[in-house]
Amino acid sequence: MQLQLEAGYESMEGGVCAAAGFSANGCNCGLNPDKNKNDLGMIYSGRLCNAAAVYTSNRVKGAPILVTKKNLEATGGKARAVIVNSKNANTCNADGEQKAWRMCELAAGQLRIKPEEVVVASTGVIGQVLPIEPVESHIAQLAAGLAPEHHEAAATAIMTTDTVKKEAAVSFELNGRTCHLGGMAKGSGMIHPDMATTLNFITTDAAVSAALLQKALRDTVKVTYNCLSIDGDTSTNDMVLVLANGAAGNEEVSEEGPAYEILKKALYLVLLNLTRMLAADGEGASKLLECRCTGAPDFETAVTAAKSVISSSLVKCAMSGADANCGRILCAIGYSGAQLDVGRIDVELASAKGRILVCRDGNGIAFSEEAAAEILSEDEIAIHVSLNQGSASATAWGCDMTYDYVKINADYRS
Amino acid sequence: MQLQLEAGYESMEGGVCAAAGFSANGCNCGLNPDKNKNDLGMIYSGRLCNAAAVYTSNRVKGAPILVTKKNLEATGGKARAVIVNSKNANTCNADGEQKAWRMCELAAGQLRIKPEEVVVASTGVIGQVLPIEPVESHIAQLAAGLAPEHHEAAATAIMTTDTVKKEAAVSFELNGRTCHLGGMAKGSGMIHPDMATTLNFITTDAAVSAALLQKALRDTVKVTYNCLSIDGDTSTNDMVLVLANGAAGNEEVSEEGPAYEILKKALYLVLLNLTRMLAADGEGASKLLECRCTGAPDFETAVTAAKSVISSSLVKCAMSGADANCGRILCAIGYSGAQLDVGRIDVELASAKGRILVCRDGNGIAFSEEAAAEILSEDEIAIHVSLNQGSASATAWGCDMTYDYVKINADYRS
Numbered sequence: 049m050q051l052q053l054e055a056g057y058e059s060m061e062g063g064v065c066a067a068a069g070f071s072a073n074g075c076n077c078g079l080n081p082d083k084n085k086n087d088l089g090m091i092y093s094g095r096l097c098n099a100a101a102v103y104t105s106n107r108v109k110g111a112p113i114l115v116t117k118k119n120l121e122a123t124g125g126k127a128r129a130v131i132v133n134s135k136n137a138n139t140c141n142a143d144g145e146q147k148a149w150r151m152c153e154l155a156a157g158q159l160r161i162k163p164e165e166v167v168v169a170s171t172g173v174i175g176q177v178l179p180i181e182p183v184e185s186h187i188a189q190l191a192a193g194l195a196p197e198h199h200e201a202a203a204t205a206i207m208t209t210d211t212v213k214k215e216a217a218v219s220f221e222l223n224g225r226t227c228h229l230g231g232m233a234k235g236s237g238m239i240h241p242d243m244a245t246t247l248n249f250i251t252t253d254a255a256v257s258a259a260l261l262q263k264a265l266r267d268t269v270k271v272t273y274n275c276l277s278i279d280g281d282t283s284t285n286d287m288v289l290v291l292a293n294g295a296a297g298n299e300e301v302s303e304e305g306p307a308y309e310i311l312k313k314a315l316y317l318v319l320l321n322l323t324r325m326l327a328a329d330g331e332g333a334s335k336l337l338e339c340r341c342t343g344a345p346d347f348e349t350a351v352t353a354a355k356s357v358i359s360s361s362l363v364k365c366a367m368s369g370a371d372a373n374c375g376r377i378l379c380a381i382g383y384s385g386a387q388l389d390v391g392r393i394d395v396e397l398a399s400a401k402g403r404i405l406v407c408r409d410g411n412g413i414a415f416s417e418e419a420a421a422e423i424l425s426e427d428e429i430a431i432h433v434s435l436n437q438g439s440a441s442a443t444a445w446g447c448d449m450t451y452d453y454v455k456i457n458a459d460y461r462s
Numbered sequence: 463m464q465l466q467l468e469a470g471y472e473s474m475e476g477g478v479c480a481a482a483g484f485s486a487n488g489c490n491c492g493l494n495p496d497k498n499k500n501d502l503g504m505i506y507s508g509r510l511c512n513a514a515a516v517y518t519s520n521r522v523k524g525a526p527i528l529v530t531k532k533n534l535e536a537t538g539g540k541a542r543a544v545i546v547n548s549k550n551a552n553t554c555n556a557d558g559e560q561k562a563w564r565m566c567e568l569a570a571g572q573l574r575i576k577p578e579e580v581v582v583a584s585t586g587v588i589g590q591v592l593p594i595e596p597v598e599s600h601i602a603q604l605a606a607g608l609a610p611e612h613h614e615a616a617a618t619a620i621m622t623t624d625t626v627k628k629e630a631a632v633s634f635e636l637n638g639r640t641c642h643l644g645g646m647a648k649g650s651g652m653i654h655p656d657m658a659t660t661l662n663f664i665t666t667d668a669a670v671s672a673a674l675l676q677k678a679l680r681d682t683v684k685v686t687y688n689c690l691s692i693d694g695d696t697s698t699n700d701m702v703l704v705l706a707n708g709a710a711g712n713e714e715v716s717e718e719g720p721a722y723e724i725l726k727k728a729l730y731l732v733l734l735n736l737t738r739m740l741a742a743d744g745e746g747a748s749k750l751l752e753c754r755c756t757g758a759p760d761f762e763t764a765v766t767a768a769k770s771v772i773s774s775s776l777v778k779c780a781m782s783g784a785d786a787n788c789g790r791i792l793c794a795i796g797y798s799g800a801q802l803d804v805g806r807i808d809v810e811l812a813s814a815k816g817r818i819l820v821c822r823d824g825n826g827i828a829f830s831e832e833a834a835a836e837i838l839s840e841d842e843i844a845i846h847v848s849l850n851q852g853s854a855s856a857t858a859w860g861c862d863m864t865y866d867y868v869k870i871n872a873d874y875r876s
Contacts, residue, residue: 379520458782458785
């Protein structure tokens with residue numbers, strides 16, 4: 049997938065270790081019976097980091113979420129390490145918090161830091177007791193192998209039904225210093241916009257105050273992860289974490305202004321590209337869908353309409369069949385709850401193969417079915433919805449629905 | 463499917479013509495190229511009827527909805543006939559209202575009634591111009607064949623992706639007279655609770671005031687059709703219509719009391735059974751899912767949680783795979799928006815094969831996977847969610863998600 053970048057930001061390798069001072073590792077500890085699949089990951093910064101995080105809004109919250117929140121409260125928003133496992137979400141278990149805290153203790157013991165300085169996360173099956181022995185028996189090996197070049201081992205450790213690892217990183221100039229910001233994410237089902245989506249770990253060597261880091265994260269999540277839907281299900285374990293260790297040596301960004309905007313843009317570009325990777329690798333997906341809604345009276349209207357389109361099962365199925373069914377797009381806008389005049393809506397479908405108008409002034413129009421099918425045969429499809437009733441806009445991301453979504457989820461636990 | 467009835471109500475044949483004084487018919491007029499599939503239907507009562515209706519809340523409304531609303535306003539809630547077509551929704555077309563009104567004129571011409579006394583409805587593809595010639599050329603034949611025994615011809619004329627026709631009717635005693643109430647419905651995709659769902663035509667020979675009929679309909683839809691979700695997409699053309707012609711000769715029910723309750727129960731039983739039929743025949747469905755939520759602080763909480771469970775793609779996929787994945791059920795309750803204590807929830811799965819507890823006090827518990835798979839192998843599955851924090855309850859209906867849902871919707875228009 050082609051990264052979307054802007055002038056002044058260079059793409060780079062390294063994922064969660066692109067920023068100076070971060071190391072990572074991953075291994076198979078046995079939670080996953082497939083010995084070739086990593087299931088335990090760690091990220092570490094010797095320098096104490098300012099941490100910012102957003103969590104799922106699901107009332108059922110994974111035990112790791114609760115423990116992480118407590119830890120960051122206890123340290124006043126500081127952290128040095130992340131321990132994360134896949135295959136088991138450690139959620140809806142009577143001993144969940146105990147186990148999540150134990151993971152912090154195990155990581156802290158190896159790293160000689162306080163357990164409160166560890167962020168813990170889990171992803172996988174909900175409602176099954178997490179066996180802690182595999183973590184206990186592999187924590188020393190995991191910590192011993194921490195290295196900047198092991199970012200991939202960590203990125204693969206958080207994968208569940210993902211078919212590819214998701215990493216992105218950029219370098220940029222901030223007050224004369226070269227800074228780096230990168231991260232890793234996992235999908236790819238139980239994804240719906242609400243506060244945050246999936247597990248995402250972002251690191252930067254830029255120095256930034258905890259308060260501004262939190263503000264930048266909250267604002268950026270709103271226009272990236274919160275505009276992503278794979279299947280309408282909001283997970284219990286969602287978390288986006290950003291760690292900033294200040295190793296780049298720039299003067300700490302502690303107030304809004306040009307430096308803050310540069311840093312925030314870096315965060316946006318990394319989250320944007322991870323969002324697109326998550327959408328493209330949605331469970332069973334064969335196509336990335338991007339709905340851009342323009343001409344809205346305000347952002348809220350634009351984002352509500354765009355999210356509704358990419359969340360619609362019927363639109364998703366039509367796109368998998370390369371069927372230019374504009375009625376379903378209008379229908380999804382109509383029930384979205386957005387306050388708008390449906391009689392002014394134009395809809396255009398586009399891809400690398402070209403673009404075609406399928407709806408004008410809220411009505412379907414005649415178009416070449418052959419040309420439309422050709423356009424929709426691509427694996428990145430843009431749905432342009434022009435509301436023609438204002439100047440605000442928003443973009444939402446999703447994927448088509450295929451047989452494989454059903455196949456993957458009909459028997460996920462086994 | 464076994465009808466669910468109560469004492470005092472007898473099931474009967476006849477569908478939309480079970481009530482005295484109603485006749486119906488259906489034919490293939492050529493909108494559907496398959497000559498063996500009816501696509502045009504008519505219902506008629508010589509006696510003027512009190513009419514009650516609820517419509518979709520989608521902002522994109524089909525032209526027939528707009529014309530029907532105007533007609534019922536013009537007549538003060540009276541009607542004598544219904545004209546309905548499938549294959550084309552006559553929605554998002556520049557000439558939609560003109561065509562819908564033309565359908566009323568054509569029906570009225572044959573029946574020698576006013577066009578305003580005709581209810582018009584359409585279902586099918588959105589955003590394609592409705593050819594009116596097929597209706598013009600077949601309206602005489604359609605009207606000539608009106609007969610009580612042709613209820614099935616009408617019931618099949620409204621089917622789109624439905625695999626079976628949906629009809630239900632009951633007889634009951636009202637102030638010493640035998641009354642009848644029956645109807646027909648169509649599914650089976652683009653179904654989500656919001657005001658009303660799909661096309662539903664109900665008739666009764668009971669005499670009842672228009673105001674009370676509307677109240678009974680509104681209250682009953684709330685606990686039947688509004689608790690049904692197939693795919694989360696609210697159609698543009700939804701309508702539930704009830705026509706009451708008074709042919710039973712009972713004293714008109716014009717105020718709340720025992721007679722009103724008897725009539726309302728008849729309406730409830732017919733809508734309940736049609737709802738279950740719609741759920742069981744959801745697009746691609748192999749199983750009917752019923753989520754009963756009890757022990758809620760209020761109805762709203764109960765219905766919000768129950769709807770969220772049966773709407774979850776992940777729960778639907780798990781059920782199709784007979785996978786007792788209780789985590790997904792808790793997850794769906796958690797993000798439903800219902801204000802509740804997740805730590806008190808018990809979940810039980812049940813079918814004709816037995817029942818099994820899979821979650822207690824918000825935590826997954828150990829259970830026999832074999833016994834659970836056996837229970838989930840049935841084609842009617844009940845999910846019992848006990849919130850244990852009140853005495854209100856609600857039920858919601860849906861279906862599992864299979865490969866066939868994707869197959870049906872990947873190329874619906876062709």
